[in-house]
Amino acid sequence: MIRGKDDAASIPPPARCGVEIGLSFPFLDSPPYSVLRGEVPITELMGDIPGGAGTGSGADFPAGSRSALAEALPRHLPGAAPARLHVGNDTCERLLPSPRSLGTWIDAARGAGWAVSLVLPPLCGEGQARTLECVRDMEKSPGAEVVANDWGTVHLLRARHPDLRIVLGRLTHKVMRDPRVADLFDSPRAPMAARSALCRSGELAPGFRTLMERYGIGRREIDPFLQPLEEGEWEGRGERLSIHLPYQFVTMGRGCLPASMHVPGKGKFVPGAMCRRECAMYAVEFRVPLPGGNGAGRSLVALGNAIFHAVPAHVTERVLSRLSSGGRADRIVITVPAGTAVSRRSSRGRNPDRSRRPAVTGDARR
């Protein structure tokens, strides 16, 4: 029986409000020094609009969601400040940091007093080998975690690193997620059993519980689902929960749409093919119609090789309400996409001053 160390004593102390805030920079290749130095208020991280003003596209695809989060965060979690840096991308293996690059992120985070989570996508064999090199450095870092998004990597990491803190990534959380119809999942017109099945996973079943115990997993990440998850999905489990905001993962492929922009001929969409990291420059927005034919639609956005939906304000409210009320959910992970101001100015400067953490700002703090 494989068993890891992941008890309450090893979990870093929570922020003042009892909720830890992690910032994820899935498309950044060097640490966000300006953020770590406290030069960028967290609200600014969410207020800048990729593809919006100044870039000429007029796009506003995440604006509502991100501004809603910026407004709601200080109201629900006054005084909360980011204390964890998420390094890596949970869908693309090509964005796995090298051991050297990861070392830079770890040093930068340590200098600012932040903990680090290495985020792994679903890995192929080659990616697993690279990951093992990275994890050696992680183990030395206080509070460090590895977020694994496939069970093969969980198994490998636990076998090689019995004391490593492993977090189960959101891609492994099997719950129906389809922004086109998710509003209907909880419909009173649906059979009760169907409603229940569409608003929860199979993770409370004995077999899954056995795996969580066997692999010593004390935390799992989940998405901000459009449908309200059943209470048991939140509180009926032993592990802690981290919730992503403001993007809900919808689906991913190992062939990448933005990367195909500069691939000639039929080489496009080949899994694992070379790219120019077009994901740091471009996203693709799709407007999918909702059932009913009344012209209503939802925006999906291809960020790299995955499709996301920036959740509306009422979902953000629901998630933050749960966080501030205590319970198993005690961390949010805020994704800062490519193209934000912080991404553009992040790589300038070094030696962040740990006394200047970015704080949540907003009306509720006054």
Added chain:
Amino acid sequence: MRITVPISHPEEVEMLAAEGAGEFFCGHVPPEWLERYGGAFWMNRRGPVAGNLLQRDDVSLLAERAHARGIPVYVTFNAPYYTPEQQEFLLPLIGRLAEESGIDGVIVSDVGFLVELRRALPDLAVHASSVMASLNPGMVEFLAQIGASRVIFPRSLGTEDIFPLCEAAAGRMETEAFVLNEGCVFEEGYCMTTHRSVGALCVQLPDVPSRVLPLTPRAAASLRREDRGPSREMMGAFRDWVWFQNGCGNTVTEGGIPNGPCGLCAVFDLAAAGVTSLKIAGRSGSLPRKLAGLRMVRAVLDLVEGGASREDAASKAVAIRNTPEFCAAGYMCYYRGRAS
């Protein structure tokens, strides 16, 4: 190397067996499931009716006829997950299928359900579905430890990825790789969208309004100049790729051969890797479609097992398909850029 063939009716056994089927997989959705969940939660990766046997007696008859020809039958329970209540419903159902209907094993996608099945029915073979997204040797180790008897590789793996996975599985688990039909634009094991009512998201995307968004001022400038053409070409290529993955718009050739995702010219490499079964997808297809696909795979496998070279097997596979323009397009291959 066996050919794993989809089947949806006992009457199909004889003809598919005669054409060289090595094993069958089918779906079974009992009326009780439909009463509980309607069409809202599919019991497996096909709709509640199409491609599924609704009566357990039909599964029994199918198994009886298949076994008379020495062919095992596996039943798929490959929804991405089952809630605790659903697992309580399914465990006795699968127990009856094993003990009374005589099935040889089941195919599952939910890792927790696999663990529970092994605990409840330790003698029943359990295959890890492609929906489990077994991408790495660690996953093969994991599956071996929790008692899977076969790993079905996801569609996105290349033959160079499959070699080390077969090596990891050797002597402990059987292996199965896709060879024909039913592509996935996204990674099936990480796609939790529904095909119900609204259709497949991936098929829908090329037809909905879309726009390329520059994320930086520099990208915005590039999109107005040097990346303007490539960005348009990208979206056009995306439409083409989705069309090919969707069975070339679900078409067949004049000769009745199904168009769409194909790994025929990689059969040599798959055999060399040690893959034990070649999967033809398409439970909901018609019998003629199933037969046409099976004949093609049988022909290529016979060539490989008869000693044909890699190049010879691949060129004959293209000739057997008889759609050279589709093969040349590149987007129809499961094992693109690797074997062909």
